[in-house]
Amino acid sequence: MIFLILIAVTIIILFNQFRKVKHLPPGPFPLPLIGNIHQLAYQAWRHKGIVAALSYFRRKYGNVYTLWLGPVVTVSITDYEISHEAFVKNGRKCIDRQLSPILKKVSDGHGIQFNNGEEWAELRRFTLLAFRKLGVGNGLEGIVMEELNGRCSELNSEISLNGKAIVTVELFDLTVGSVINTLLVGKRFDENTKSDFLIIKRLFDASAETFNLFDLSVPVWFLKTFLPRRYKMTWESRQNFLSHVSREAEERLERMKTGNYEIDKNDPRDFVDVFLLKMQEEKGKGESGNPSYSIESLKILLYDLWLAGQGTTSTTLYAGFVKLVQHPEVILKIREELAKVTQNARDLSLQDRRNTPYLNATIAEIQRHASILNVNFWRLNHETIDLQGYQIEPGTWISAQLGALHVNEELFENPKKFDPERFLRNEKLLQQIIPFGIGKRSCVGEQIARTELYLVIGNILLRYDVKAHGPCDLEEDEFPFSSAKLPDISGKFEFVKL
Template identity: 65%
Template sequence: MIFVLAFILILVFFVFFETRKTGKLPPGPTPLPVIGNIHQLVYRAWKGKGIVAALDFYRKKYGNAFTVWLGPIPTVNITNFVTAYEIFVKNGKKCVDRQLAPIFEHHTGGLGLLSANGENWAEMRRFTLLAFRKLGVGGAQMEKRIMDELDGRCSELNQEISQTGRAIVPVQFFDLTVGSVINTLLVGKRFDENTKDDFLKIKKLFDDSTETFNLFDLNVPVWLLKWFFPWRYNLTWNARQNILNHVGKEAVERLERLDSGELDSREQEEPKDFVDVFLKKMKEEREKDGGGDKNYSMSSLKFVLHDLWLAGQGTTATTLYIGFMRLAVHQEIMQRIREELWKVTQNSRPLTLQDRPNTPYLNATIAEIQRLASILNVNFWRINSETIHLDGYEVAPGAMMTAQLGALHVNEEMFENPEKFDPERFLRDEKLIQQLIPFGIGKRSCVGEQIARSELYLLDLS
């Protein structure tokens, strides 16, 4: 009897404590002690056949800002553009750091882009954006990389047509095309018929790695994994190390050749790819203070290459494939795009990035494909470092906040008839395209956004 009373008292305390803490937060489903709303979120995702449906259910019930408790931690979810812009752009300094799984922080040691915070992340983001500018991302150099890759892929299709009378465009076509563009930018090598097995190996390593992690691994302390579940710890550790070693193989070989004098360091003055830019910076840091900056080490380079691969390959390839399937169904939209492109190019030259202002319907179609593709269904949560006020509510430091892109992109207050594939919605309201944020918003938006936008424009329908 005493134990039952003690349990009831603890339960009442937890409920009272949670209610006190949620008093100033945006509304949301009532949480249970310890587990929060996880059980309700799982049920809604099952009933709605997806996490986007679950988040959209809570948006419709509680408004464009609602709170869901993931265990003992409140997560404030924003599902409209105006509020997201206010929090993550105007007040972006308050919400910079990401909520990271302990195992990810342990694996990366604070290096890289995706699973890093603080000054390490800020320095590497600045460097990566600068390196991309040097390599012509968003301009003529990037355009040439993409078009060279497209020419290579199409020549293979033409060869298949000449041999068999037809060509089948599998999902792998899009994966390989995007992967080859990224690989060319990062290490200066494209994947052709002789080397595409290397791409397939990289992709398999990434796919296998995502399957090694489960919710348990992502939420428990690392020491618990090491001591009580060493096989789980070793599985995740080995999977990550295999990827890092593979994506960093070219960089390691190039550094060895530089250190041995086999490769002329003067070649680094005109960098051909990201590894060249990074190794040059690494050398400068070594000469400057002897020991070098840990952000500019081979370990750091491997993590950055890993993150750029992970963030850029699958998302863009999937968007291209979804766009291909949508346009195969909507032939009338495809025909209108062709007419627009024929008019712009006079049917005598390839499309270029400079044509963007003159192709409003193509731009609108790509935007609609991205809206419906909604690749990042659940956006990364960020930890607010200061109190944030929104719509009469108050979010104390330490909560998690995010713009939930999946739910935002089906918000009928912004996108009329959101389930309909309708590119013209962006022509009827030109401001609407600014409220589409498939690459995230604020300081933690996708660092490779310019690369992806260039690929979507030049590859989607060329």
């Protein structure tokens, strides 16, 4: 009798899956309970990485395909135009993000990275307005250049002693970290504080191994019970990081309460000031005030902005210079272009962008190769979406898989080749590079990152001859099965003043 019941249940499950599969984009047929997990794991092992596995399914099933992660149906998109259709034209239907249980626990219903609903929408609007108020755009140029000049002063001191400076990833970590820290809490990292930042940064990087489909998908109780070491690594690294980035905000709030700190409403110095002013405003409204503006929300929001704005940009800069020293002919072409624009008499400015097509193309190619996310965050659709003739039912996980999209040979000929001129031959390709995502959940720090990449790469190449110092052929991803890319960052560079 039990055997017959099991057969009946299996038949019902298979029938239900077959019914759903008919209306979905093509993909490997899922098994009951485990879906396509076994095929995804095999192809990731066979092709030595999750991006290669996703690319395999793209070549076999097309630019829109279905994978079942256990009982959950997911749709992956590896084409720009289709991504635009899904997340811009139908953006209202799939505005929410599928929240990782462990990261949802960290955020505790606050912030903009791992949150949905009214608080997410409110805080995203506030963040974009706050950045505008703080002059993100042309006003940010001064912060970036001040930080870059400070780092270059240290390099020049080393060069004056040794004839050259040996540069590691620390230069990019500190430069980007100081910019975001100045914007958020009004402080750069100097000789007295940079060690604190680097310890926290390394601790956070150490948790990259657990930033994968498995650890981000299973319930928290499962991690705690069966994988306590991985749970502890993920939880403690993020709690320590959260404590670090929110310390200044908590101290400033306490000083405000005692009357030892006042904010100039007409000239707030940083993001924390703008948020604390908004907290005061909402508190003054009594019961009608918006509860989204609390110290807990501010702490998680600072964590989110650090997470989005520091590691990704720093890694892209490091990966970019690896590519540049491997292709010295590209450096020479950039330097020739910049010499014409600046006459070798001034720094490169954001105002020069329209006159530096080759540098712009090189940065796009760097971002295409760096492509920081192996697996992009999933969105949830709340209404049926007609996508390429397929009816995507509510509750489906949908994602533009940027890692696979950026190596799609249908879009980018010979994608493994580092070739900035592909964007000069076909300018339309520039918009098909979407490292910051697409639609209403795209990265709020996109303008900050673009400013940093342009000014740092351009001005370093104006000031220094850059070469590899030892092995610098670092193509391998440290964690190819992780959701985030982390390249081998052991490479070093030689900087010599021009």
